[in-house]
Amino acid sequence: MKIDFNIKEILTLPTTIMAALSLASGILLFSPTAFIERMYMLDFREKYGFIIGIVFIVSISILIVNLIYKTSTSISNAKSRKNFYATAERRLQKLNGYQKSIIYMLFQQDNRTFPLPLHDGAVLELEQNLMVGKATSQYFVSDLNNAVFPYLLQPWVVDELNNKANLLSDFRRAYEQYDEDYNQGREVNF
Numbered sequence: 001m002k003i004d005f006n007i008k009e010i011l012t013l014p015t016t017i018m019a020a021l022s023l024a025s026g027i028l029l030f031s032p033t034a035f036i037e038r039m040y041m042l043d044f045r046e047k048y049g050f051i052i053g054i055v056f057i058v059s060i061s062i063l064i065v066n067l068i069y070k071t072s073t074s075i076s077n078a079k080s081r082k083n084f085y086a087t088a089e090r091r092l093q094k095l096n097g098y099q100k101s102i103i104y105m106l107f108q109q110d111n112r113t114f115p116l117p118l119h120d121g122a123v124l125e126l127e128q129n130l131m132v133g134k135a136t137s138q139y140f141v142s143d144l145n146n147a148v149f150p151y152l153l154q155p156w157v158v159d160e161l162n163n164k165a166n167l168l169s170d171f172r173r174a175y176e177q178y179d180e181d182y183n184q185g186r187e188v189n190f
Helices: 007-011 015-030 033-038 042-086 088-093 097-108 121-128 155-163 165-183
Strands: 113-117 132-134 148-153
Touching: 015 042, 033 042, 042 088, 088 155, 088 165, 097 113, 097 121, 097 132, 097 148, 097 155, 097 165, 121 132, 148 155, 155 165
Parallel strands: none
Antiparallel strands: 113 148, 132 148
């Protein structure tokens, strides 16, 4: 009987499997002799004690490292999420007038969705900053040079605008300014 061990597979076992291996090997190693005799495993522990010890040390080490890594990752993600929402208003205020008008136009829509130019740098910047997102992954476009794609306003932006009247009025002013410029004949693309 040949058993093929792949170290990479052992190191990438799920945390629950590592915990089970640590527990099982720890019980075999550290239980009193009377308990091991009742399980009829005394001969097994004496014969393979060295291997059981290695399995215990490796599995407990990997388990501890995985738990530390996952804990630190979740703490880091929670801090990032908290910082993301804490700086939301400041990031929204830094937008230029055109971007503010785009966001306000999306905000006015009942479904918060509107076709926007796919090749517009301002729209791409809003998408990169997680303020808007594509509403679908595929969409029929008749003119590839002037493609428009449905974008949606992210919920956190809607919450910021709903909860902060001064921010909403600033975005409304930007939208009205661009609307006025468009009506006077200047080219503003939406």
